Amino acid sequence: MQEHASTAFVGSDIERGVDMSSTMKREQSSMVEESEEYQTAPAMKGRLVWIASKLHVEERGIERVPDDARTDTSYWNISSMWLAANLVVPSFTIGVLGQPLFGIGFLDGALVIIFFNLLGTMTVCFFSTFGPAFGLRQMVLSRFWFGWWGVKLVALFNLLAGIGWSAANIIVGAQLLNAVNPDLPGWVGIIIIALCTLFIAFFGYKVVHAYEYWSWIPTFIVFMVVFGTFAHTGDFRNVPMGVGKAEIGKVLTYGSTVFGFGTGYTSLAADYTVYQPSNRPRRRVFLSAFLGIYPTLLFTELLGAAMATAMTLNGGDNIYQAGYNESGIGGLLGAVLLPHVGLFGKFCLVILALSIVANNCPNIYSVALTLMVLGRWTRRVPRFVWTILGSIVYVAIAIPGYSQFEAVLENFMHFIGYWLAVYEGVALTEHFIFKRGFSGYNVEDWDNPSKLPPGIAAVFAFGCGICGMILGMSQTWWVGPIGKLAGPEPHGGDLGFELGFVFAAVSYFVLRTVELRLFKR
Structure with a gap:
């Protein structure tokens, strides 16, 4: 109780913008927040924090960002964040996978990319508006929907998704380096890109934004070179779209993959707007995020889908298919x-390989913040230490997964789409129906378990969403009974994220109504 009181006391001081140390320089006080936990920390942690302050590493963890620290006044910082993070080879890869994995033609693949990305990116843009409004990270905001204890379950899913997604992304970069130099082992390429990513994410919010602000430019130039070169070859083929029930199954399953990638940043969206001023118009924040993420995904994925058609030349006997196989x-x-x-x-391929850094920086930065939500003990470990440990884990996953890239990427995109649809079902229902918009939040309760929702309804609704997901999913290792009906045997079509969202939202509405009557919060 004493620890909780101390934390609450510090939190209230932060919200009033109180300077926590009169001897601290102004620019350091905007990034560093003293608390009793820091003052009573072990000697090792004290040395780490001291070194971090000398290197100007962001030391702020999941504490609320006070108004006087909201120094990020650029809308372009919001747009460029998502522009750089998605103008990358993994986005291009999602477009490519439609033909070899799902047998999708170009026109139907393009329609899937346009529609399912629009659906998936809406929540990323919407939750980006919460950062300026409340100054809280996405997983901390989730306490207002899932409660103090329930959010720990959500954090575990977010942790698995962030680590897994980073592993899948970095495999793509290693493949590019291997294409430049076939003698370079995949594990070496993975380590090279991981170290570059760690260097950026280690320093925190300002450095991540600064990198994303500029890093998209060389990548965009290279993608335009790829576009122009491929157009000049004349090897695009308009692979015809399928018909009937088989086509429905393919579209739904590929759409689930596209949705998973597009919505993937939902669970960390607010992390990258918390330093924006609190008086930011929400529509402008939403539009800034939308203009950064949606057109970028369309460009990269449609380019990938177009190039994938060339692999069908001569019945698959061509340099494109041979290169893809190798x-x-x-x-x-x-x-x-x-x-x-x-x-x-070759130079272009190296640039594209390094674009993975822009894709993985948000994942690894937010993995550290997610870990800090799991318990008070995890908050005692500095954010940058968790960043290092998270990097080690995803590298350890990526190295053995290098030879199974397509399966790794497809499975993780489905997993991300599934769990985030369930998360969105609960969060959006609470926000619009029970809190009735932004005015329904008392932001001072962010670290007070007794004021937050009990989380019982949210956890049970999350479980109901998982049940819906299982009923509708279509994977090589499991096809749900409803999923079987959405396409031909044996794989049907994937309805996992759609049913997950509906089951979670409906059950939460019912359970939360009862919970409010019983607990009054």
């Missing part, structure tokens, strides 16, 4: 660039 996405891009632009093509 080095995955890196081999496909190499087949387009290397024969036409030579050594410059």
Whole structure:
């Protein structure tokens, strides 16, 4: 109880914008928040924090960002964050996978990309508006929907998704480096890209935003080179779309993959707007995020879908299919660039490989913040230490998964889409129906378990959402009974995220109504 009181006392001081140390420089006080936990920390942690302050590493964890620390006044910072994070090879890969994995034609693949990305990115843009409004990270905000204890379950799912997604992304980068130099082992490429990512994410919010602000420019130039080179080859083929029940199953399953990638940043959206001023118009924040993420996903995924059609030339006997078989996405891009632009093509592939850094920085930065929600003991470990440990874990997953990239990426995109649909079902129902918008939050309760919802309704609704997901999912290892009806045997079609959302939202509405009557909070 004493620890909780201390934390609450510090939290209230932060909300009033009180300077926690009169001897601290103004620019450091905007990034560093003293608390009793820091003052009584072990000697080792004290040394780490001291070193971090000297290096200007962001030390703020999940504490609320006070108004006087909201120094990020650029709307372009919001747009460029999602522009750089999605103008990357993994986005391009999602477009490519439609043809070899699902047998999708170009036109139907393009329609899936347009519609399911629009659906998936809406929640990323919406929850980005919560950062300026409340100054709280996404997982901390989730306490207002899932309660003090229930959010720990959500944090575990977010942790698994962030680590898994980072592992899948980095495999793509390693494949690109392997296409440049076939003698370079996959594990070496993985470590190179992971170290570059760690260097950026280690320093925190300001450095991550600064990197994303500029890093998209060389990547965009390279993608335009890829686009122009491929268009010049004339090897695009308008693979016809399918018909009947088989086409429905393919579209639903591929759509689940596209949705999973598009909605993937929902559970960390507010993390990258918490330093925006609290008086930011929500519509402008939403639009800034939308203009950064949605057009970027359309460009990269449609380009990938177009290039994938070339793998059907001569019944699959062509340089594109051969490159894809040998080095995955890196081999496909190499087949387009290397024969036409030579050594410059290798340079382009290296730039694309390093674009993974922009994709993984948000994941790894937010993994550390997610870990800090799991318990008060995790908050005693500095954020940058969790960033290092998270990087080690996803590298350990990526190295053995290098040879199974397509399966790794598809499975993780489905997993992300599934669990985030359930998360969104609960969060949106609470926000719009029970809190009735932003005015229904008392932000001072963010760290007070007795004032937050009990979380019982949210946890049970989350379980109901998982049941809906299981009934509708279509994977090689499991096809739900409803999923079987959405397409031909044996795989049907994937309805996992749709049913997960509906089951979670409906059950939460019923259970939360009862919970409010019983607990009055």
